[in-house]
Amino acid sequence: MGFLAPLMLVGVAALLVPIAIHLIGRQRARVVKFAALDFLMATKRRTARKFRLRERLLLLVRAIACAAIAIALAKPYTSCETKGPQVTRGPQAVVLVLDDSFASSYVVDGKPWIRRAGEEARRILTQLGPEAEVAIIRAAEGADHPTELTRDHIRLRDQLLALEPAARPADTTRALSRAAQLLASSSHARKTVYLIGLVARTGIRDEQVWGEDGPRLVVVDARPASMPNVAVTNLRVDPESGIGTRGVAFDAEIANFDDAATSVEATLQIADKVVARGRVDLAARQRKSKRFVATLPPNVRSTDASVSISGDSLAIDDRRFVRASLRDKVRVLLVDGDPRTVRREDELFYLEAALRPGDRDDSGTQVRSITAEELAGIEPGAKGKPGAIDLAEFDVVVLANVPALSAERVAVLAAWVQSGGGILVAPGDRVDPAAYDRTMLPLLPQSLRDPIDTTWGATPDERDSRALHLVKWEADHPIFTPFPPSAPDLADARFYKIVLLGPTTNTSERKVLARFTNGAAALVEASIGTGKTLLFTSTLDRDWNDLPIHRGFLPLVQQSARHLARKHSALGVADHLVGSSVALPTGDLQKLEVRGPDNLGAAYEGDRIAGRSSIRFNRTDRPGLYRVIGSDQTGATLERDELAFVVNVDPRGSDLAPAPASMLPTSGTGGGTAPESTERRVELWHALAAALLLLLLAEGILVQR
Amino acid sequence: MTIGIDPALLARYGSLAIKARVIVEGALSGMHRASVHGSSVEFAQHKEYSPGDELRHVDWKAYAKQDRYYVKQFEQESQLTVYLVLDASASMAFGGGAIPKIEYAGLALAAIAYLVVQQQDKVGLLACGDKQIETFVPPRGRTNHLHDLLGVLDGVVTAGGRGDESPAHALQRIAELARRKRALIVVASDLFDAEDETLATLARLRAQRHDVSVLHLIDPHERAFPYDGLTQFESLESAHKLLVNPNAVRADYLARMAAFLARCKSAMADAGVDYHLVATDQPVERTLLDLIMARSRLGPGKGGGRDRRMEVG
Known part of the structure; x- marks a missing residue:
């Protein structure tokens, strides 16, 4: 540990002040010769001990507080070895591109990857210092991007803390392009893009984002050696007349994105009821189709179904939904x-x-x-x-x-x-x-x-x-x-x-x-x-x-x-992906309400539905079943099974293979990857100041008691 | 009507004898003399009349029988013996809100002694507190004796409180001295030391048919505990010290003090002891009068003298 202003340590002598005050105050206690001391001595054991303890605690707190002021003014610091990029403090323009695609919900050591990315981003933000103009860009497809850089680091920190994985794949190229646009508008000479998260190949398109004069690119992707992932990448449903008029066949495509063979158990659920199970053995990087044959429940013309596989570290792509309907001729x-x-x-x-x-x-x-x-x-x-x-x-x-x-x-x-x-x-x-x-x-x-x-x-x-x-x-x-x-x-x-x-x-x-x-x-x-x-x-x-x-x-x-x-339903209608827009025919409905898997959605009535043959629902944020509830001219409200639809994640995002450095834009002024390890200085006076506040609070409480 | 003088003012007067007289006269001024007369004498023998004898004592019946003048000789009935017990332990030296308790006790006991001797009764003094020194004045009824007693009492008071001996020992001593002869014992003490032992001895004295009055002296500061700010309390009888914030212990202390006083009062009442709780800032005349009135109320056989009460005048 060292001090930036060691002369200030002279002030540590100030801790003698409360000690002296304590001793003087003790001597100045009024002396009374008292006859009925026995009556006081009975309470002495409790109160005197408490009093003495309080006095000593107060002395301790005040002495530490005095010393803490001097030590904080001396600006102590320590050095530590840390993994991650070296961050330069001072005025500069920085964009933190965070991968919040659904792949960022990949769990490593019990923690989603996005948490690590968020921690890393907060660490970088702290080290940049308050003079840096920063923006945070989420790399998930369709994510809203900021319009300007800001020095409001508190708001940025809140954004980082609130970061949750989206249900869409990464579009890193779009995020980097936006980062380059933001940095281009900055007058700072130093411009850096920190690309934090799982930089997967599927998120990078073959486009030139910036040239040699572009910003410096620092990639922070401390991914573990292996990130195995198995996903259900497609699910089709077709009639299976061989088992009757209500027979249907589900064809699920299961893909292994790892370089090692694996075996998973696939489960078919119809209306949340497990109907069939089967084991699928997959070689490295292999895709296999698994067929389930089942009959739809009686008295139901339309229902939702899903095929899921035994959970791995990335759960969101382990289940795929489909809408199975018996079609009216x-x-x-x-x-x-x-x-x-x-x-x-x-x-x-x-x-x-x-x-x-x-x-x-x-x-x-x-x-x-x-x-x-x-x-x-x-x-x-x-x-x-x-x-x-x-x-x-x-x-x-x-x-x-x-x-x-x-x-x-x-x-x-x-x-x-x-x-x-x-x-x-x-x-x-x-x-x-x-x-x-x-x-x-x-x-x-x-x-x-x-x-x-x-x-x-x-x-x-x-x-x-x-x-x-x-x-x-x-x-x-x-x-x-x-x-x-x-x-x-x-x-x-x-x-x-x-x-x-x-x-x-x-x-x-x-x-x-x-x-x-x-x-x-x-x-x-x-x-x-x-x-x-x-x-x-x-x-x-x-x-x-x-x-x-x-x-x-x-x-x-x-x-x-x-x-x-007026028969719109069809067997296994289009497979909507998260973020896509779904057109729903309104027919004679006066009101139409769509509810997603988390029971949130949107309602369409009045001007939003009048005179329209269909409406578009855009809030397909999560995979799962979206139910449609409609009210007709008579006012009757019914769940419209024929209009219900399912939304699935884009299977492109399930491939976590890292993007090679050649696919990334060239770094403008430095190396393309982060140094493995570097020594950095950690200033301690902030913590001391916080401790001082706590000490003063404790002192106030003790005095009141 | 406010009776008496502030004890602090009274303490400045001259000798103890004068103070005693001031107190007694202050207490008794305006009060009627006792209406009981003659019952204190009893026929003893006949004596042949000689000039100078009172004619009213001539026994005319004897003259009729023997034709000689005889005069009835009367013997004064046995005198009341009063033992004054002064607690001169160190705790009595405390005087926070008024004069020290020992001074107050000295004034009160001097007044009682004065009054007793005025009535031609016998009064003795026993001071306790310091085990090394025994201060005992045997009971006598003469005026000279009063001066001696007051001199000793003044010496004890002037010396201040010392030691931590309980009044119990002094009371036991009185029990031995008085033997079967009934006596009035007046104790002035704060009862802080070994009060249980003292109470037991008082009860025993009552059982021996002695009359016992207790002046329980408490300083106003001991009652109210009016201290504030960081204070170091030091014991008067031991080396104990206590640094404490009085506000933190006041409620506890007052509860203990109230319990102590209630316990004393209850134990004294059970034992039939005439108990007076005396604040040392109240006039001594008031204390004396309370004592006299209480003795008058009790009467013979109820804690008062068998044949003589402490009379007014």
């Missing part, structure tokens, strides 16, 4: 307006294939195709006769290139739609807009006008360049939720001929769901009573466009059919 009546003997030339060739891919039972749709003439079977007069069609047996009717129907048939169809049916109308060469205007308006959201042909007069070379494309679709609408924002599967489709639309009809809630590049409507939706109508302004085969040969056609058709039938 959508019954579709296809009306072919242009039947052909050559199958692929038939108006319904692509539509039938899209609605029943592979013509399998598990496609979720039940299709019946008729010609426009056979539609006469829906008329009341046909009841009981051969060829009679009962519309109640169908959820959706598709009129594909069907010539204008008679007013009677339109009336029957309109009544059926009003009572909850869904109709999709698509034009074609056999559709006469004028005839449609006369009879078909009760089924349409807008009247039809003459079609436009973009290829008219064009050479074969110009044909494709003149084609229209789908743009501006309602991404939040249930029909478009399966598509990513750019959706090349839809946007690449070429439309050569479309029908233009005229004035709106006597329908409600009309909405254009998609438009073409020329601004014309592509898909229009409206409500008729309790039913819905969809108008597609081009054909459902390849006559006017090449959409049917694009991958987007199948989901577009399937989603449209399900939307018209």
Whole structure:
């Protein structure tokens, strides 16, 4: 131990002051010769001893306090060997990048790794001194980043203490980029980035974050020699008809991210009940699929399930959730307006294939195709006769290139739609807009006008360049939720001929769901009573466009059919990752509430839900089941099992392999890694000052007693 | 009516004899003389009349029988013997809030002695405290004796309290001296030393049909404990010292003192002892009067004299 101002130690002599005062005070005690001393002596044993003890304690406390003042003024310090980076004190700009991805919840010696990172960051913050301008950047994907450097170290310390692992993987590159931006705006000459935590390879992208003139990078990653991790990286659920109609098969992908072979026990839980267990042996760096076959509980059409493995040091990726639902079949009546003997030339060739891919039972749709003439079977007069069609047996009717129907048939169809049916109308060469205007308006959201042909007069070379494309679709609408924002599967489709639309009809809630590049409507939706109508302004085969040969056609058709039938659930719906945005169809709901695994969530009502076909829920912060509770127009509040969804962690974050130094940005002014060990000076006067305060407090208490 | 003079003022007067007279006269001024007369004499024998004899004592019945003048001779009844016991132990030297207890005791006992001799009774003195020195004045009834007694008493008081001998030994000595002759024993003590032994001896004296009065002297400071600030208390009878904050021990001390006084009063009452708790700042006349009144109330056979009470005048 040494002293920065050893002359101040002379002041230690001040401890003689309280001793002298004590002795003088003792001599100055009044002397009384007293006859009844025996009465006092009886209490002497208690009080005199207590008094003497108090006096001595007071003397001790005062003497130590006097000495402590002198010693603190002498600024004592000690040196200690410590692991970690050497930190220079003084004015500078520093960014502490902390890995708070879910990998930071990795437990080492009974403590999550983020605690060590936090301690290390606090130590660095202390050593930087109050003149350093500092910012803390969390490296988890999607984390909010600070906008400026600050000298408010108390707030930074609080931030570090409150740091908790996120449920998202690391995006270290983004964090480093932000750090470089913050430091670039600083006027300090010394600029340093401390990268603290598990610097995993998966968090680093191949991007140049800064050049040679960038800040100095110090990596603090004192990870143990081995960090084994096994995770459930994927979970699919499919129907398993072999064990009955309620049979489902769960395929879990289990990955070993360690260089040593291991064996784990996998457990399937359905609605929090353990259903099956199995052991999985994994070689080094191996991924294996484990299949569980089970039946869903009776009287349940939809439930949550999960596959978990026996716990390791990183628990968050040991369990993966899935939503398993029994799908309601959508019954579709296809009306072919242009039947052909050559199958692929038939108006319904692509539509039938899209609605029943592979013509399998598990496609979720039940299709019946008729010609426009056979539609006469829906008329009341046909009841009981051969060829009679009962519309109640169908959820959706598709009129594909069907010539204008008679007013009677339109009336029957309109009544059926009003009572909850869904109709999709698509034009074609056999559709006469004028005839449609006369009879078909009760089924349409807008009247039809003459079609436009973009290829008219064009050479074969110009044909494709003149084609229209789908743009501006309602991404939040249930029909478009399966598509990513750019959706090349839809946007690449070429439309050569479309029908233009005229004035709106006597329908409600009309909405254009998609438009073409020329601004014309592509898909229009409206409500008729309790039913819905969809108008597609081009054909459902390849006559006017090449959409049917694009991958987007199948989901577009399937989603449209399900939307018209108001049956959105599907088996093993999309696997949402933590932090992703989930679109939820609102249907007729007046209020919709989403509750996450920690029972927190959000409620949507009033303006947030009115007039919207779907809402987006963004607070998918934790993995697990998110329940949806909805209130309909009657005020009845029910848990909407069909809307419930699950959120899982991004399996990319489970790979803890360290990033090689070559992947990290080059350090601007120093070495890229921290020195293994260094000697540093620890100033002790702060502790002495604190002790002095405590001593004064103790003195005050003793005096009061 | 306020009776008496402040003991501190009284202490400045001249000799003890004068102080005793002042006290007695102060105490008795304005009070009636006793109405009891003649009962103190008893026929002893006949004597042939000679000139100068009182005619009222001529026995006319004897003259009728024998035709000679005889005069009745009366013998004065046995005198009251009063033993004054002064506790002159070191604790009696304490005088915190008034004159020292021993001085107060000296004044009170001197006044009693004066009064007793005035009544032609016998009074003796026994001082205790210092085991090495025995101060004993045998009981006599003459005026000269009073002066001797007061001189000895003054000497003891002037010497101040010494030693730690209990009054019990002095009382035992009196028990031996008085034997079967009944006596009035007046004890002036603070009873601080071996009070149990003293109380037992007092009870024994009562059992021997002696009349016992106790003047329990307590200094005002011993009652109230009015000390403040860091204080070192030193014992008067031993080498004990105690450095203490009086505030910390006051409540405990006062409780113990109150318990002690209650115990003394209760034990004295049980033994039939005439007990007077005397604060040394109260006038001695008051103490004397209280004692006289108490003796008057008790009367013969109830703790007072069998045949003579301590009379007023």
